[in-house]
Amino acid sequence: MISLFDLALSNLLSPVVLFFALGVAAALAKSELAIPEAVAKTLALYLMMSIGFKGGVEVSKSGLDQHLLLAILGGVALSAMLPVIGFSALRATSKLSVANAAAVAAHYGSISIVTFVAATQALQIVGLPYEGYLIAVAAAMETPAIMVALYLANRGGKTSERKDGLWREVALNSSVVMLLGSFAIGCISGEAGLKPVAPFLVDLFRGVLCLFLLDMGLIAGRGLRQGFRTLSVPVIAFAIYMPLISAGCAALLSLALGMSPGGTALFITLAASASYIAVPAAMRIALPEAQPSIYLTLSLAITFPFNLTIGIPLYLWLAEAIQ
Amino acid sequence: MISLFDLALSNLLSPVVLFFALGVAAALAKSELAIPEAVAKTLALYLMMSIGFKGGVEVSKSGLDQHLLLAILGGVALSAMLPVIGFSALRATSKLSVANAAAVAAHYGSISIVTFVAATQALQIVGLPYEGYLIAVAAAMETPAIMVALYLANRGGKTSERKDGLWREVALNSSVVMLLGSFAIGCISGEAGLKPVAPFLVDLFRGVLCLFLLDMGLIAGRGLRQGFRTLSVPVIAFAIYMPLISAGCAALLSLALGMSPGGTALFITLAASASYIAVPAAMRIALPEAQPSIYLTLSLAITFPFNLTIGIPLYLWLAEAIQ
Amino acid sequence: MISLFDLALSNLLSPVVLFFALGVAAALAKSELAIPEAVAKTLALYLMMSIGFKGGVEVSKSGLDQHLLLAILGGVALSAMLPVIGFSALRATSKLSVANAAAVAAHYGSISIVTFVAATQALQIVGLPYEGYLIAVAAAMETPAIMVALYLANRGGKTSERKDGLWREVALNSSVVMLLGSFAIGCISGEAGLKPVAPFLVDLFRGVLCLFLLDMGLIAGRGLRQGFRTLSVPVIAFAIYMPLISAGCAALLSLALGMSPGGTALFITLAASASYIAVPAAMRIALPEAQPSIYLTLSLAITFPFNLTIGIPLYLWLAEAIQ
Amino acid sequence: MTLVTYPKKRIEIIVEAPALSRVLKALDGTGVLGYTVVPALAGRGLGGQWTRDDSFNNASHMVSVVCIVDESLAEKAVSAVYAVVSAQIGILSVSDVSVMRKEHF
């Protein structure tokens, strides 16, 4: 088995993580360095397209079986359960309002695809394969947490009226469509379809990820500079211990899902990751009284860096340990 | 000879067409998926740059002879004649005003470079080469239809005054400059010049085309959703039968031009394609009373998808059949 | 030794220079061709990322020694001295005001990374290696000229009050951060870190440079069209002879720095190049009374094209001649 | 001015992007004949500052909507928009403008 220390070190010194660190440093130093929004959005779409397509090609080779269904069910259940834990923890330890606690909990029940992508890179470095169908699991885990969190927020009484259209918006957000669409195209066109697009979709992947994580670093750094002081210690602590709780739950559950070590590591990573694209936009409509400066800072500026640097090697090690 | 059915099927299942379909589906489902405008414009420029440069390199190897001149003359004549057919057909079968019928006819006389690009991909799949100078033919076929259509629209009387500068704008539009400029650079620098830029200009081509066609699909899908109901059946039918008429004319003419089967297929595709970049912008100045919702919907949302899915394999089959 | 004529010719006919020429021609012909700003900015960042990373990897292989320190000191001294020469020359030969002369002098003391990048390409064509640490030298040469020029402008009396924050802005401008950050990451991750990102950072480099120089050509061409007539002959002449003076000084100094012929050529190129990103922005704050139309036209529309076409082969030849 | 002009109201709404579609739907419901959405780059308010570059997630950037309406419709339009905007991050202001004849508002 690979030592946790070696894993963590090789992860920390990979260009992908170093470019993230560069972004954080530049933002903290107030450099005007910025990736234009139009390009950052495209880089994100590219990452979905690439990871989705490759996942689909894998599935076209191995075929689908009941494992996919099992994993999706497991993922959905997990994603529905984690917000309950998160909400209770926040309400018990911090002074966050019901709306704020529910909104934060929704983020931690849902997932971050970029964290998932970074974890696939870490797997590639240590040479572990993973199940292509995890793309579909990831997509399935985006939404359930939002529903549960809204239920938690509205148990008290009046439910928001302006939710018409919200579910369509959430279910058809850019990332999900790009991810599942590319996955389906990969399934259909298979290895033969991948070959002519591989120089774009496969070979460039790592370099593009570096550029994208530079941007994530810039955003996380600006978030740290602005949002940090408004957060209390129990709330900040949540952004570190909650991923670990989620990882633990996912590890237990994964024992029943029969995945490879690589797949297990990714499943744990999904659970431990926190959304910062789909869920914030949904919260602005469904729970406008919750403050974005709280949930965005926690998810983007604390949990994402934590997972990228320490979490991913830990989850990888955990996945190997429990086999 | 390759069977038409096999051609059509392998075309429909290629990632390029599948990504287009994904775009159409996402737009019809009202997903917010979108490629930022700045990126979409750059992808289009990249496609011109790549196809132009490669065409120029081909010509630098084979040299130019009278065939180029012949093909350009043929292309220009065709592009001037097709609007007359289109205009008459529309006036005879639909209730479109003179201005609207002329504007639509201009689009179908002119060409779509992206359709041309997609056809070169289809040729590559079946392993057919084509003449590099067709790039120059494509550029030459952009403008004549506009002049003819304006003549048709203004026969009645008053000609628009605001056309000063219009011809320069049309002749120097981005696509033409990028296409012909890259073609010239390819001619000058030849195979040796291509090598160091090949990883960018050649290897990425297919993947970039997928991303670009995803965007075209989104735009076509939104066009379908909005523009479709305002169009009458004879007008919609025009967007299907006119490409076939154009293809027929081009096929006949190509017998006199002495091109390879691949070149013939591209020539037919050019004739059958309808403009949606250069001509719409020109029409807004030269014929502002014509409604963009009519000509853009026909060209982008009906003819382009038709050519991409069914037209191209058909034209390829036709080109082989008439040899 | 390579003949100057051959060098100049192969440089002029390289796709990189031809795309620049295409841009100039398109702008002079008033074509609407344009690379969207968001993309142009990203291409510039990509070039810094690539050249910085590759420089760092070189250093990770060869190690750092006193040569780096020597070269940085030499570069800083040169960059501080050149504005004095430039300022005196302008004041003696032209009617530019003190502020305008100082602002122009700052541009010519500082450096242009894109000119540097183009020179590395010319080196690659003739197969000359260069010292990776020149990246750090380039970064160090960006700022000193600004300080000296402000001193020259303000000797008379009142110094501007609004300079608070200016030095941080200058020192942490996007290019410097991206260049030095990527350099550091390259140093840390070395050859092993380069490999997975090479398809993006190395293979695409030349093609991206073509696209970027097309944009530079468009901007230079528009600058020529608009700015040229407002400039007097002595001022225009400055934009040609000043790079040659700078090149001469750098060549002399380089004798003491013990660099390879390739490194010497780059060092001369840095001295001869004129800034058009960092310095103009700084001048708008520090010397708002100086006119941007003067310094931007000189640097972007005259000196940059001169260096790209004639200067670089000349400096390369000079570097070989003085060994 | 001796050109014949007609007085209208110009409503300017600066609202967080996730709520844009709901603001536009509210305007659509009032019989307003048109509006234009304009991008914003950065800003500061009681809730802190934001910049476009921070917000590839769309959740924390603002857009601006300009809507020119007849005075008879202005109050209805303002109320409808205000009902949406008051629960979200955003502001709303109204000013007087004049337009040429034959234009549709």
Next chain:
Amino acid sequence: MTLVTYPKKRIEIIVEAPALSRVLKALDGTGVLGYTVVPALAGRGLGGQWTRDDSFNNASHMVSVVCIVDESLAEKAVSAVYAVVSAQIGILSVSDVSVMRKEHF
């Protein structure tokens, strides 16, 4: 305000992109000293709705032009622009603003 200010007119033109250069040329012909073009993202009017993302062809998106002019020039500028805009897709409105001295309008 006790700052000395001068009354001017603010002309705001929302026009389809292909006609922009002609609108600006019309303004240039009236002696107007300056103007600024601002992007638009999306909109709706009598002719239906549009969004920037649909229009890599430039034909169907709008831009906005802001021009602050002296009252003495306003009518001439409005007429010149209206002559272009009335044949195209676009709207035009005018409002009152005040500016500081030494500024050039």
Next chain:
Amino acid sequence: MTLVTYPKKRIEIIVEAPALSRVLKALDGTGVLGYTVVPALAGRGLGGQWTRDDSFNNASHMVSVVCIVDESLAEKAVSAVYAVVSAQIGILSVSDVSVMRKEHF
């Protein structure tokens, strides 16, 4: 209008991008509660014309700042901004707007 509205001032500043941070700092110093920065694409003035596509160097393009303030603060804000803008490339104009209650300006 029968909606209760409050009169405010709308300050619009068009200024070269390198000076933006200094303009915003000047506004911050006056107690203004918010502002929004809007991009510009192109323009013409006494110093010639510019377009966004020419200016990847940021030195020669303009941005626009919209700031809605209470009348009591307007003069202070205008003076503070004018102190910065008068030395730079840029213009400043002020107009009247009304806002709904409970909004913060």
